[in-house]
Amino acid sequence: QLRAALAAAGLRPVEVTPVRLDARGSRPFFVTTADDGRPMGLFVKVIGYHERNADILFKVARHVLFREVEDESPFATPKQQAEHEAFLALLAKRAGVRTPTVVSVGVAANGDAWLAEERIPGSTLAQAMSAPQSSAVRTVEMLEDLWRQVALLRAARIAHRDLRAANVLLDDAGRPWLVDFGFGESGASDHRLDADIAELLVSVALQVGVERAVSTAHRVLGPGPLEGAAPQLQPLALAAATRSAIRHRHGLLDEIRSAIAEFDGAEPARPEVLLRVRWRTLGWIAATVFATYVLLPQVGKLGRTISALDDARWQWLAGALIMSAVTYATASLAVMGASPRPLAFGRTVIVQLATSFANRLMPYGLGGSAVNERYLERAGLPRATALAALAVLVGSGVTLHVLELLGVGLWLGRSRLLIANALPSGWGLLTGFVAVMTALGIAVAVLMRRPDWLAAVRDAASSISAVVRSPKRAALLLGGQLGTNIAYIAALGFAVHACGGAPSPALLAAVYLGGSALGSASPTPAGLGVVEASLVAGLTVGGVASAPAVAGVLAYRLASFWIPAAAGFFAFKHLERRHLL
Structure with a gap:
């Protein structure tokens, strides 16, 4: 099919030979054509839907794991991928980079796309460096020429994205050629351009040693690009083949960072944080999820819990989902009330949905606070004002929460529901009094020892009083926070009712x-594990049977925790693409 496709494009193939090369995302071939009776060698890459699907999975995994991902869209067709590579190769050629000439691009009968380039006789950088006849002088000249090609790419803002030894070709004259722009990017950021240098530094150091690799790069590129590349000298930032190669060279990355620092007499750069969340945190979350969703149902006897979930009334579960969605609208109203500058309601709702994803990665609501702070700054607020608005939001929320707890305590005191089920008469009031006084004593002691915290509390109180003097902002702030709690309470009630409980x-x-x-x-993200256990304990103490209580809480957390977190990921990426975060 490739032969027929090349013939249809007028290339007249005589011989088509598959090649075993380190080519990611494509299938390479050597092709000999007859053009006016003269043979011509081509290098042809075939990109099919298998390669395209693998690329989708690869890029989705990168988006989930890493913070700063600047990949192109993974949903391009094979033809679009081939055209993209041809476009990048032509841009590089125009910038003066030594790269093979693009001959043609087409699509075979089975839908596979192909890209034909001029074939350059020669060997890869790794093969050439292992040859015994390569002298030190020729090696230095070749490396300086290689870094000049990289400098031309950098000047044209073209990121290769896979600049390793397998994609540096040395021709018969010993000149380096850059090949395979399949993962390339035009108009690239400094971060992406620095990543190319980090990748190539490691590949070259594996062949010729750290001193020669860094010194030749420094002479050609100067200190700036090397300093930018130093934080990306870590396994997670490198291609899989490069990571595999450095496993046998322990300490190589540290040596390269130290060599870069020595040129400027500075301390070696620290590796950049690339992961969205540390593996230790993921392990902690996984253990908490196991304890919550595997062991907790045993409290209500597993069989009965599963039966309660099987018999759940779906109209009530739909109500729980709707109430969970309402919380993001009411939370948006609260943020709009805390902000001294008007905010768009729809955009703020998307931001609050994004906070549900950010909060799943960090405890104490730190992720959501960071997202809201960034959003307020992007909306035009100075950082100090944005932080003051967040202090208003948090401070008023805590105050309102305490008042709501006191009000509900009085409500329950009249019904004597919890006291009758859990404690002897009179003990409930005494326990509550002791708990409140203990909390106040701890708060006063902490604030007296930390005057800066006391100053922050005073500033927050001053900002809250300023909001209260504006009826519209006060209504948005307090009404939004009160509405959020009411919606969550309703969602919990719907979920428990769906599973047979009647609290x-x-x-x-x-x-x-x-x-x-x-x-x-809780030290766990969004109180994972602690919230479930406390909700089940409270419901059972209040008279709800254990099986409906456990099943209802699990359904509630699915509606208010897990589903919003998944939707929040896409909201977060949308805001990043729109440069709103």
């Missing part, structure tokens, strides 16, 4: 407010 509104409010308070103090 009273007072019990639901007390259980939710107490559980969310404990979850906020």
Whole structure:
């Protein structure tokens, strides 16, 4: 089929031979054509849907794992991928980079795309460096020429994205050629251009040693690009083949960073943080999920819990999902009330959805606070004003939460629901009094020892008073926060009712407010594990059977925790693409 496709393009293939090369995302061939009776050698890459699907999985995994991902869209067709590579190769050629001439691009009958380039006789950088006849002088000249090609790419803002030894070809005259622009990017950021230098530094150092690799790069490129590349000298930033090669050279990356630092007499650069979340945190989350969603159902006897979930009434579960969605609208109103500058409602809703993803990665709500701070700054607020708005949001939220807890406590006190089920008469009031006084004592002691915290509290109180003096902002702020809690309480009630429980509104409010308070103090992201356990404990103490309580809490957390987190990931990426974060 490739022969027929090349013939249809007028290339007259005489011989088509598959080649075993280190080519990511394509299948390479050597092709000999007869053009006016003269043989001509071509290098042809075939990109099919198998390669395209593998590329989609690869890029999706990178988006999930890494913070700064600047990949092109993974949803290009094979033809678009071939055209993209041809375009990058032509741009590089125009910039003066030594790269094979693009001959043609086409599509075979089976849908596979192909890209034909001029074939350059020669060997890869790794093969040439291992040859015994390569002298030190020729090696230095060749390396300086190679870095000049990289400098031309950098000047044209073209990132190769796979600049390793396998994609540097030395012709018979010993001149380096840059090949395979399949992962390339035009108009690239400095971060991407620095990543190319880091990749090539490691590849060259593996062949000729650290001193020669860094010194030749420094002479041609200067200190700036090398300093930018130094933080990316770490396994996660390198191609899989390069990572595999450095496993046998322990300490190589540290040596390269030290050699770069020596040229400027500075300290070696620290590796950049690339992962969205550390593996240790993922392990902690996985262990908490196991304890919560595997061991917790045993409290309600697994069979009964599963039966309660199987018999769940889906109309009530739909209500829980709707109430969960309402919380993002009400939270947006609260943010709009805290901000001294008007904010767009729809955009703010998307930001609050993005915070649900960010909060799943960090405890104490730090991820969501960072997203809101960045959003307010992008909306035009100075950083100090944005932080003050967040202090208003958090401070008023805590105050309102405490008042709601006191109100629900009085409500329950009249019904004597929890006291009758859990404690002897009179003990509930005493326990509550001791808990409140203990919390106040700790707060006062901490604030007296940390005057800076006391100053922050005073600033937050001053900002809150300024909001209260504006009826519209106060209504948005307090109404949004009150509405968020009411919607979450309703979602919990719908989920428990769906699974056969029938708790009273007072019990639901007390259980939710107490559980969310404990979850906020938990070291796990979004109180994972702590919230579930406290909600189940509160419901069972309040008289709800264990099986409906466990099943209802699991359904509630699915609607209010896991589904919003998945949607929040896409909201987060959307905001990043629109440069709103």
